[in-house]
Amino acid sequence: MLLALALSVLSWWHVLHQDLVLGYKDALSHLMIGRRVVVGESTGLAQLGGIWLPLQHVLISTLAWNDALYLSGFAGSVFSMACHVATCLGLFLVVRDLTGSRAGGWAAAAVLGLNADVLYLQATPMGEPLMYAGMVWAVHAVLRWQRHGSTRWLFLGAGLCALLVLVRYEAWVFSAALWCVVAHACAVRRQRLWRGDQAAQGTLLVFGFYMALAVLGWLVWNAVLFGDWLHWYRGAWSSVDQMSRLDMSQVGSWSRSWRTYAWGGIHTAGWLALVGGALGLLVAGARERGGPRFTALLTTTVPPAFLVYGLWSGSQPMRVVEVDGDLYNLRMAVVLVVPAALFTGYLVGALPRPTRAPGVRGAALAAVVVGSAGLLVSHALSTPAVPVTAVEAGQARAAYAEQREVGRFVAERTTGRILAESIFNEWVIFPNQDRVVYEGSAGAWDSALERPADDDSDIDVVVMRTTPGDEDSLALALHGSPRLAGFGVVLQTDNFLVLSKGAGDGTTLSRQ
Template identity: 40%
Template sequence: MADLERAPRGTRTTTDGVAVIMPVHAQAESLESTVEGFLATMAQAGHDHRIVVVDDGSPDGTGQVLDELAARYPDRIVAVRHDDRQGHEAAIRTGIKAALERTSMGRLLLLGADGRLKPTDLPVLLRVQREERADAVIGFREWAGPLFRRAGGRVRPVAGRLLLGTHGRDALWDYRLLDCRLLDEREAGGASVPAEPASRSRAGDGELRIIEHPLDGPAGSARPGGASLRTIARSLPALAPAYGNLVRGGGRWRWARRLLRPEDPVLALLMAACAVLSLVAFLHHFGQGAVLLYNDSSSHLLIARRVIDSPTAGLAQLGGVWPPLPHVLALPFIWHDAVFYSGLAGSLISMVSYLVTVRYLYLIAAGMAGDGARTVSSARGRAAGVAAAGLFALNPNVLYLQSTPMTELLLFACTAAAVHHLQIWCRTGRYTQLTFASAATLLATLTRYEGWVLALAMTAVVGYVSWRRRRGRSQAEAQLIFFGVVAFSGVLGWVTWSRVIFGDWLYWHSGEYAKPSLWVSPADRNIGALDRSWLTYSQAMVHDLGHLTLAAAALGLLAYAWRRRLRIEAVAPYTLLVFMPFFVYALYAGQRPLHLPETHGDFYNVRFGLVMALAAAVFAGYLVSLVAGHLVSPRRPVRERWIQSTLAAAVVATVLAVPGTATLAEPLDWDAGWDERAVTAAVKWLRGHYDGGRVLMENYDNETVVFDSRIPLGRIVYEGAFRLWDRALKDPAGSGIRWIYLRTIPGEEDRTWRALHGGPALTRDYTLVYQDGTQQIYRRKETP
């Protein structure tokens, strides 16, 4: 037949009956019995029905038999013929069109060329569809027969999963009971037509219910052609139309669609620019040799590497001082020597975190500005978002830290994500957003201890919002539990880890390598002086952010608090302020040191003030939104481009006002010290003279030697090697130690020096091969 006329979509009036689509080719002998078997079964079951038989250019007498059946059952059989063979896919398509145009049946049963469906299976599928209230029922049997045919029967399911994203046994099964509304005859394309409902449900049509149902027993005398290579070869290309529809509908390649047509072009452009900026910043600092200037940078890399490369490799090498998430994330990259020793294994995490933080700061600030009039809210939101993201992204201290393996940027990303999703939950009450907020908080608690304070602040906001909504005490408790169980599971897990591995619940705080006395001098002037602690932290923020940024943030905070107060939809951004009192208390209580040139004569931990860049960015962004909203109001018709240019210039000027890169100045000063220069000389000597064997060396305070000497970590016995370390300190020669490194700085001697200095083990078994005012290196004597 020629192309059938297309029925206008949505104009059919349907009944509860079923139309059986039966493509046939060269089946003159079996056609009559097959058709009458379906007719008898349907009549006996009492279902209104039609059978649409499509003769696909049969060379035998199939067409004549079909004509006789149509004449015998004119109200129950629809006969359609192809003048020449067009294939099973075309026959299916023709049958669907004929059923939609020439019958009023509301359901279609699609049969395959192999006849594997028995007439008695149809009432079963109809019953299942009715009981399950399904839009489509897919009947299946396991493929039987020779191995090659069973294997062929699984080719199409795999193709359906890969291309259409279906999870059923076969996206191309030849018998499906479908509701007519699932099919668009204008788009049907052969064997891909049965896959259309599944692909559309994957594209987001959430109201579809498609189920599978097993069919019992063999298929009788059916010809197993459905798994033949010819049938498979013909059906696989027919997936293309369905795949194309799925792509156009957003079910596949969504990332490509969003890339080409982003929902927020401003945010997309901003992210692209920041990605370039992040890479340029890394390459710049890498070229300057600054990526690993912080001793902590190499320490983070060493912790991750020792999980897979250590005398006692395993997860226990994560230790108990720093939370584990940054080191776990580095594991996929840490095994490659070039990526490890360049620092890129850790910098990649910081760079990705930088981009994530930029995105979420944009969204937080845009959400804070979304309370204006409908005519200007979009412009205000974009202005706030761009300003907040720009103040953070262009900050030189941020750009340096995002180029290093330090953990601050990962904390920033988790914090910004948590606050953004909490912000949406405060506005909408959606549990999905509360789940995202709790998960991001969990990640923050596993990144740095500041995340524990964030978890407390987030919990307070959840409790406050739940109470203000006045939905009952039980629901408020449920929301607090729902959030808290996830958010604090990281804290509980880390404390439990300390107990299991080190035998002390508080090892993370007061353990041998974690106690504050290792870093904080008893004479620190911040201890016990609250006013000085406030002043010290405030000065650190000035070094990290600059006066202009802080002034804009302060004005934005005042305006936000005045206009929004403590409304439940507005309280989430306040959680970003919690870090300032936390660090002030840490200085006051002697838990953490922070040195500045104004108070101590040098920089130390100045990066602690950088966490306030998150709050400063969003509240300064809110201030910018107020200015933008005022300028574009109907009373002041100013061009939006001029506004954007002016605000962009103001953001750049504010960033340029940051007084240098304090986070880089700190490690540069440290690296220029005499001790570090001496360590560099020892490292150079070791790299030129190390010729294999185990090395006994304490890792604490010797990270530069461990990392820069390039000695394989599996050959270094250090304090994290547990019992092996203790045995080596008592009898290094008996433990197979060939090299011993000792730090000898008066008052800062390492444990190796304290255990072996002056003892017989060194003088009897080892020779001093290198010495300066900072360290000694011994090599085991050669046996005669």
């Protein structure tokens, strides 16, 4: 655990110095959503919105009120890092409990704990590390419940599944799969559903209740806020809505979908971990005879499978060089590291125990070092860059250089309330979040958009994206409009226009 913690902190430190903590645009959005709950022009739980699941943002909101924690991204990274450590510990416990081998536990923890992409993601405010931790500990809880019949672990597993439902959508299918594992375990124990002690009935109701409640709560939340129970699925800026703007080659093609995800897995998990995981899966299936302990482990492969379905159905985007010629959204494939770690660990744990002959400890240590090195080397050989997600994030960050500059300008050179659209202008909003009136600011947005120059609107700065063909709603509504009388341009870039109340043309800065 201390090793995992040390690696986690070192990775964060390294990523921080590479200026990549906020590389992914989504990392920025997570931070902003969390901060909006407690800081800004209109605060409250409604700022959580209805597209992204809320748990991570609720956690971030507890720290994001602090400017330093927010701007550095640590308000979100700290939860990812804590979850990363928990994931490593959970992997160790799962495999050790299953195989009775500490070496197996160490191997499982090493496969995930040394994975460069996982280490990158855990240094950022992304939601994936939360899901990994929840998955591993939910599996651990179900296995403990199976082994000891402990009600406490059953409830812990149920609670974790409910929390997972509020972290990422692919965790919904994982939670459902784990519920099936509980049903499987009840059936193996010949527990009754309707007669006798009705143990299966009670157990399944308890385990399913919390996740069902979480799903229902999310549907109700969407219905109350947006008038549509399925706004998260089909509303504006939902995954489906965004995918409709993309032309993905995988849609409708199982072959391309599988190949894309497989290459993604190779780039992120590495050959050695994937092969080890596949062998471990076969060994576990044989040793556990397909029992509920095996199916519990197998549930960790459900999110990757679901994401392949997402590629095929067009609800999730991902591109790899080998299929599409470029990289996009490869972090979706990182979840494959979890089952790879579990099954590789199982494989190591299932190996015959060495005798306590002289030199065995040294040999074991050497094996660990060689294995770890092998993991790193195989990972490095599997992908054009390590970690590939950081490369992708760096590319994304570079693409937003102009936005970052505009955002910094607005922060340093203007005062007062800012009218700006948030979506796709995240880097402009990020450093100025506490004074921005945006499309989620309820009535203030509508009135400011209608009469930005009125004293009632109290708007001092207007920022609009003027990219030809991709103008934001402010540019469409106000660019060149007499409603902006009294505002003068203070910055003009290729894609952005910043106007300030009372500024004359002479103060305009421009960047070509």
